[in-house]
Amino acid sequence: MSDNVYAVSKVVGTSKKSIEDAIENAISTSSKTLKNLDWFEVKETRGYIDKDKVAYYQVSLELGFRYEK
Amino acid sequence: MSDNVYAVSKVVGTSKKSIEDAIENAISTSSKTLKNLDWFEVKETRGYIDKDKVAYYQVSLELGFRYEK
Amino acid sequence: MSDNVYAVSKVVGTSKKSIEDAIENAISTSSKTLKNLDWFEVKETRGYIDKDKVAYYQVSLELGFRYEK
Amino acid sequence: MSDNVYAVSKVVGTSKKSIEDAIENAISTSSKTLKNLDWFEVKETRGYIDKDKVAYYQVSLELGFRYEK
Amino acid sequence: MSDNVYAVSKVVGTSKKSIEDAIENAISTSSKTLKNLDWFEVKETRGYIDKDKVAYYQVSLELGFRYEK
Amino acid sequence: MSDNVYAVSKVVGTSKKSIEDAIENAISTSSKTLKNLDWFEVKETRGYIDKDKVAYYQVSLELGFRYEK
Amino acid sequence: MSDNVYAVSKVVGTSKKSIEDAIENAISTSSKTLKNLDWFEVKETRGYIDKDKVAYYQVSLELGFRYEK
């Protein structure tokens, strides 16, 4: 990793199923426009409630990716 | 949402199974006294350990709900 | 708990499966050297990405354990 | 103030006009159920966007009020 | 504690004597309306000054209490 | 909102008039390059001073926008 | 700006009208004792409530000013 530069983008993934699934959705959708995705860090975990149950999770992530040379 | 006011309550849900299940338990129990629950935000994720395994998760949430007019 | 003293250690557990599994791995490995593990608190949730999927989760925890008398 | 106890509630006010108006709306609506409102502190200032303009502000506040004796 | 849900309320206690006394006052007054108080966490320690001495301490706490079933 | 992914960009708007005007300027200018703007969150409010008056406000925002499918 | 040193002072301005007016009041009063005021950063926005309306805003600022050579 030693002479690379990385960019960090913030994205929010959503899922009806789980926190992990919201993370995978965020990464999968972001990968269409961001290449060389390398790591993530969860910044906030939220969600919406419908009829007293979780309607879906919203997980905001920082995504790190390597600048192409 | 534009001319509503929301209240935010903090609750702690527990579960032996998973973080998501602790969130659902917090929402389900709170809904007995709080009406119009609308969103949540995870503030802390903790737990207790018994015999070197997770005994249960404790997830503290802020719960937003609409003031009845 | 009332006249005990507790120490708190920070550890990072990893897992390919889930956040909960990374927590269990951190506790299980730490229990080989730390006795009387009592509670944990999640401090950061990160991970590495490979081919646009989560390669593994890295969950950093504070682990509390009772000082032996 | 010296031998009183205060409770602190978190609320979110909304307004199409301004941040100050969202604060006034939060206080005005909360005052129907909370008596002796004494102070507020802004915790987050957010909003929704429609057609590239602010649709409304959402200001979350902590509201302090004196416990009735 | 394992299948309970807890609510968390924020209160501010005051005392002319000490930080510990402000905490006791907050708990004692809150216990008139909140049942099953279980734990507290100090969030801010402030106070007012009169004639270059502490007039009284103001200690804001989060108070956790068990939801009655 | 439930199966969307959102990106979050940070921008700084400036205005000589007010905090709200700086927010509108940030959104308006950003909308030339970012489509589907959906929400904002104020992160810092600063400004420059000239002759002991506010010369202009600088408000930094996170802007959320929906990924086009 | 490149070979200057700046001092930073914290002040609290109040106003019955608006957040912006409280900022101007803080700067105007501070300018009687602090020369070369250059920038500000809002740190907290609070206020007092009277009869369920904002009685006045209290805005705490960091004020930066250039050391005279």
Add this chain to the structure above:
Amino acid sequence: MSDNVYAVSKVVGTSKKSIEDAIENAISTSSKTLKNLDWFEVKETRGYIDKDKVAYYQVSLELGFRYEK
């Protein structure tokens, strides 16, 4: 309080006896140079250890005082 401006200074008081005594020492010493002291807020509580006992407490405070007109 409504048309005043306040300045905020940070000081560190020390005491061999208690946290409250360190606060009183900070206020008492500061009052020789700062007039109209009005409130304080504890920011950090530290101390030095000698022979496995607290040698003295160091409590850092923000002190608010009214600008003289």
Add this chain to the structure above:
Amino acid sequence: MSDNVYAVSKVVGTSKKSIEDAIENAISTSSKTLKNLDWFEVKETRGYIDKDKVAYYQVSLELGFRYEK
């Protein structure tokens, strides 16, 4: 202090009496396994409540100690 290296350990002391006593208990117990204790910093002040009174304080500290050469 100038060419030393220090380690920092986190511990939680408890006491039925006071915050200062919980700090002393944490230091006293830690000193059985950690040599050359030099300073502490309070990170969290919590406690448990029994019958609407403080049952005991829990004070978490960072403890700094000099590496033996």
Add this chain to the structure above:
Amino acid sequence: MSDNVYAVSKVVGTSKKSIEDAIENAISTSSKTLKNLDWFEVKETRGYIDKDKVAYYQVSLELGFRYEK
């Protein structure tokens, strides 16, 4: 600066030599895709260790740049 809008991007620069060199590398590489770079703010300073020496520094920055009109 008064009627401009700025965007803020997060990047991570690396260097075997120093923190300053990691900052310069982040700016230099980012300047290939971001025009009008104006300021930076260091958010985190980390690094990797090899054979008990720093292998390289990783410095994460927010980079501000002016929107072209």
Add this chain to the structure above:
Amino acid sequence: MSDNVYAVSKVVGTSKKSIEDAIENAISTSSKTLKNLDWFEVKETRGYIDKDKVAYYQVSLELGFRYEK
């Protein structure tokens, strides 16, 4: 240090060369008006960019100094 009181001032030093040089400049300039400077703590590290290189570093510090008796 045990019965002293310390004041803490915030300053921003600048340098074209390095972070350490900006710290020295802040201390050196502050020492003309503040006596008995004792310690510092770095709070923010920023800088301005010119032609895709660091034009100068801006390091904001808290400076602690002993009150003269």
Add this chain to the structure above:
Amino acid sequence: MSDNVYAVSKVVGTSKKSIEDAIENAISTSSKTLKNLDWFEVKETRGYIDKDKVAYYQVSLELGFRYEK
């Protein structure tokens, strides 16, 4: 890295020369008791002042190291 567990220790390195040198000193001294050191993160940068110059830097780090299997 994928099925490892890491421990994280906090240490403070000092140096008369530079921030980087304080980091190297912390790592070098820690490596006598901690094996498999892998990464660090700077948490605080402080220092002591003597005769209006930096006497030495104190840099506190979190050090990550792999648990031996």
